[in-house]
Amino acid sequence: MSSLWEYLIIALALLVVIVGGAVVLLHGRGGRTKELPGRESTPQGTRPPGAGGGAGTDDDGGVATLPRPGPTTVEPEAPVEPTTLPEPEPTPTLERPEAAAGRLQRLRARLARSNTALGKGLLALLSRGELDEEAWEEVEDTLLTSDLGVEATTELVDSLRTQVKVEGTRDEATVRRWLRSDLLTLVDPSMDRSVAASRVGTRPAVVMVVGVNGTGKTTTVGKLARVLVAEDKDVVLGAADTFRAAAADQLETWGARVGVPTVRSDRDGADPASVAFDAVRTGIEVEADVVLIDTAGRLHTKVGLMDELGKVKRVVEKQSPIDEVLLVLDATTGQNGLRQAEVFSEVVGITGVVLTKLDGTAKGGIVVAIQRKLGVPVKLVGLGEGPDDLAPFDPEAFVDAIVG
Numbered sequence: 253m254s255s256l257w258e259y260l261i262i263a264l265a266l267l268v269v270i271v272g273g274a275v276v277l278l279h280g281r282g283g284r285t286k287e288l289p290g291r292e293s294t295p296q297g298t299r300p301p302g303a304g305g306g307a308g309t310d311d312d313g314g315v316a317t318l319p320r321p322g323p324t325t326v327e328p329e330a331p332v333e334p335t336t337l338p339e340p341e342p343t344p345t346l347e348r349p350e351a352a353a354g355r356l357q358r359l360r361a362r363l364a365r366s367n368t369a370l371g372k373g374l375l376a377l378l379s380r381g382e383l384d385e386e387a388w389e390e391v392e393d394t395l396l397t398s399d400l401g402v403e404a405t406t407e408l409v410d411s412l413r414t415q416v417k418v419e420g421t422r423d424e425a426t427v428r429r430w431l432r433s434d435l436l437t438l439v440d441p442s443m444d445r446s447v448a449a450s451r452v453g454t455r456p457a458v459v460m461v462v463g464v465n466g467t468g469k470t471t472t473v474g475k476l477a478r479v480l481v482a483e484d485k486d487v488v489l490g491a492a493d494t495f496r497a498a499a500a501d502q503l504e505t506w507g508a509r510v511g512v513p514t515v516r517s518d519r520d521g522a523d524p525a526s527v528a529f530d531a532v533r534t535g536i537e538v539e540a541d542v543v544l545i546d547t548a549g550r551l552h553t554k555v556g557l558m559d560e561l562g563k564v565k566r567v568v569e570k571q572s573p574i575d576e577v578l579l580v581l582d583a584t585t586g587q588n589g590l591r592q593a594e595v596f597s598e599v600v601g602i603t604g605v606v607l608t609k610l611d612g613t614a615k616g617g618i619v620v621a622i623q624r625k626l627g628v629p630v631k632l633v634g635l636g637e638g639p640d641d642l643a644p645f646d647p648e649a650f651v652d653a654i655v656g
């Protein structure tokens with residue numbers, strides 16, 4: 253009897269060992285999945301947005317079911333492909349911007365398209381048979397609609413009246429000559445229209461670009477960088493428009509196309525003064541020729557925003573003087589542009605004007621009105637949305653485009 257018990261105990265012990273071994277084996281194969289470093293596990297019951305129910309996941313996010321394998325077929329062995337190295341990443345080719353000189357000649361047609369109407373209208377009026385008071389009033393009206401301003405219009409009409417009286421002849425060629433010469437005097441070719449873009453002693457030149465919303469500031473900074481790169485300048489861009497979310501990206505893209513670095517903050521709404529400060533510091537460190545600072549568009553009537561602009565300027569000046577403050581004005585806004593110019597000038601002291609969107613307006617007379625009001629020259633004009641559609645302002649080419 254006791255030997256029967258002994259056999260039973262031994263058999264039980266063997267059973268325990270066999271079952272235990274089987275459990276350990278099964279667990280070791282399928283119980284744990286190693287997480288790839290850096291891959292995040294998705295909390296149960298949640299799914300990243302846009303992730304569909306792929307293999308292994310049912311649409312309700314419940315129990316995963318794997319697709320059933322079909323009948324096993326033995327595939328013939330695939331021929332071994334010769335190993336090819338991956339194609340090297342192409343080096344981004346930098347664009348070569350068009351030289352600045354002569355751009356206005358190329359863009360003259362765009363200027364002329366809208367402004368020759370003015371020139372033609374004037375020529376037709378002036379060379380017509382009888383120049384009575386009514387005709388002179390028409391000349392005045394035509395000039396006023398071009399945004400030349402009352403003062404400049406009066407001067408021009410007076411001068412033309414005198415010439416008609418003194419010389420008598422009024423054939424078209426003569427009248428065109430008068431008009432060209434008088435307009436040129438008003439536009440004032442003697443003004444210095446160069447943009448400060450060369451190192452001053454041991455530091456880069458610093459240019460700040462300001463203006464109301466949507467006038468084309470960011471675009472202008474990008475285009476100006478191209479003008480300067482074409483002149484072999486080393487440029488650094490500062491994205492101090494931290495208000496409009498896409499402005500820094502937009503500026504960075506402009507810079508990258510011509511190999512120009514952009515200093516920016518990754519945070520929307522960052523302090524624009526500190527970005528501007530960093531940009532100038534970078535410009536000093538990398539020994540750039542010029543630092544161009546883009547600022548957020550702001551209404552000249554908002555005191556708080558104008559104060560902020562004053563602060564940007566003061567903070568930059570703790571590190572380096574600002575050599576140029578360019579006011580970007582949309583030529584199509586007409587007389588309101590003059591008021592903007594006055595206020596910006598009071599707050600940050602404008603040294604030059606960039607007149608954008610001159611391609612879409614017959615109001616070229618604003619050039620004269622602004623220069624007179626502020627005493628600062630129009631230095632650059634925007635004549636389209638193309639990357640090289642910003643040209644140094646050339647008074648002669650401008651007047652020629654008007655009088656034909």
Ligand SMILES: Nc1nc2c(ncn2[C@@H]2O[C@H](COP(=O)(O)OP(=O)(O)OP(=O)(O)O)[C@@H](O)[C@H]2O)c(=O)[nH]1
Nearest residue numbers: 465466467468469470471549608609634635636637
């Ligand atoms: N036709 C034409 N369009 C221009 C010219 N300059 C700029 N633009 C366009 O004007 C629009 C506004 O330009 P942005 O550079 O974004 O203006 P911004 O002043 O930086 O705008 P905010 O940052 O909102 O103040 C864009 O669509 C430009 O392509 C120009 O000379 N001619």
